[in-house]
Amino acid sequence: MGKSFKKMTSLLAATTFGVLAMAGSAQAQETKIVLGMSGWTGFAPLSLADKAGIFKKNGLDVEIKFIPQKDRHLALASKAIQCAATTVETHVAWNANGVPIVQIFQMDKSYGADGLAVRGDIKSFADLKGKTIGVDAPGTAPYFGLAWMLSKNGMSLKDVKLTTLAPQAAAQAFVAGQNDAAMTYEPYLSTVRDNPASGKIMATTLDYPMVMDTVGCDPVWLKANPKAAKALTDSYFAALDMIKADPTKSNELMGSAVKQTGEQFAKSAAYLRWQDKAANQKFFAGEITTFMKDAEKILLEAGVIRKAPENLAVTFDDSFIK
Known part of the structure; x- marks a missing residue:
C-alpha cells in the first residue's frame, strides 16, 4: 500500500508539474x-x-x-x-x-543618417531636373525623404526620373557609376562616404530633419x-x-x-x-x-x-x- 501510494503521489506530482509546465508555456506563447x-x-x-x-x-x-x-x-x-x-x-x-x-x-x-548622394557636377536641387535617381519604392522612407527635399526646394518627384532600388542597392549602384543620384540611409550611405570619387552627399537629414x-x-x-x-x-x-x-x-x-x-x-x-x-x-x-x-x-x-x-x-x- 505504501509503495502504491508513493507511486500515485509521484504520478500526481508529475502530472501537476506537467500541467503547470504546459500552463507556463501557454503563458509564454501569449x-x-x-x-x-x-x-x-x-x-x-x-x-x-x-x-x-x-x-x-x-x-x-x-x-x-x-x-x-x-x-x-x-x-x-x-x-x-x-x-x-x-x-x-x-x-x-x-x-x-x-x-x-x-x-x-x-x-x-x-x-545625417539619411541622405541624397549626387555626382560631382550636380551643385543644387535645380540641377537634378530630368536626372535619374535610385530610390526605394513609394511608401518607403527614402521615397518620402526625396519627395520632402524636392518639395522644400520648389520641385516634385515629377521633375526627376526615378529608378526603383532598395537602399543598399541604390548606394551600391551609385558607387558603381550607375544613375545620377541615390537616396539612401545608414549603414549604406557610408558606402558613398567611403567612395568620394563616385560623388558627394548633397543633402542629409541634418539639412532636412524629417x-x-x-x-x-x-x-x-x-x-x-x-x-x-x-x-x-x-x-x-x-x-x-x-x-x-x-x-x-x-x-x-x-x-x-x-x-x-x-x-x-x-x-x-x-x-x-x-x-x-x-x-x-x-x-x-x-x-x-x-x-x-x-x-x-x-x-x-x-x-x-x-x-x-x-x-x-x-x-x-x-x-x-x-
Whole structure:
C-alpha cells in the first residue's frame, strides 16, 4: 500500500508539474511578438534587446523579422506580425491606406543618417531636373525623404526620373557609376562616404530633419496585450541603458545583426540619436502631431496616399512611455 501510494503521489506530482509546465508555456506563447523591421541603424536597439536577452528578461518572446519597408504593412494586415518599426510618416500612410497601426514609442531621429548622394557636377536641387535617381519604392522612407527635399526646394518627384532600388542597392549602384543620384540611409550611405570619387552627399537629414522612427502595433493586438506592449517599450529603454553602460559590447551585438564590426556600426550610429524616455515624452506631447500634419501634405503630393487619415490622434498611444 505504501509503495502504491508513493507511486500515485509521484504520478500526481508529475502530472501537476506537467500541467503547470504546459500552463507556463501557454503563458509564454501569449507574450510572443513578431516584429517587422529592417537593418536600418536606428532600429538596432531592438536587435540588442533580442541578442542581450533583455526581451526574455522582461517576459517576452520576440521574433524579429527583416521585412522590406514596402511590404511591412502587408505582413501587418495579414497578422503575420503584430508590431513594426518604421518612419512616422509611414505609419500615417498605412493608417490612411486602410492598415491601422498605433505608434507606442519613438526609437530614433536621423541626424545625417539619411541622405541624397549626387555626382560631382550636380551643385543644387535645380540641377537634378530630368536626372535619374535610385530610390526605394513609394511608401518607403527614402521615397518620402526625396519627395520632402524636392518639395522644400520648389520641385516634385515629377521633375526627376526615378529608378526603383532598395537602399543598399541604390548606394551600391551609385558607387558603381550607375544613375545620377541615390537616396539612401545608414549603414549604406557610408558606402558613398567611403567612395568620394563616385560623388558627394548633397543633402542629409541634418539639412532636412524629417526622418524619425517609431514602433507601432496592431490596435486589436494592442488592446488585448497592453502588458506585452509595455514590456516591449521598457525593453527598448533598457537596451539604451546597456548602450550607455557598455558601448563596445553593444555595438558588437548590434553590428552583428547587419554584418558589421562594432567599429563600423558605431560610425553609422553617429549619424542618428536614439530617443530615451524623456525624449519620447517630449515627442509624443506635441511634436509627433505637428510632424504628421506636415508629412500628410507631402504624402498627398507624392501620391502615396489619396486622403489624409480622419483622426491623427488614433495613430499613437503615449501611455506606454510613461
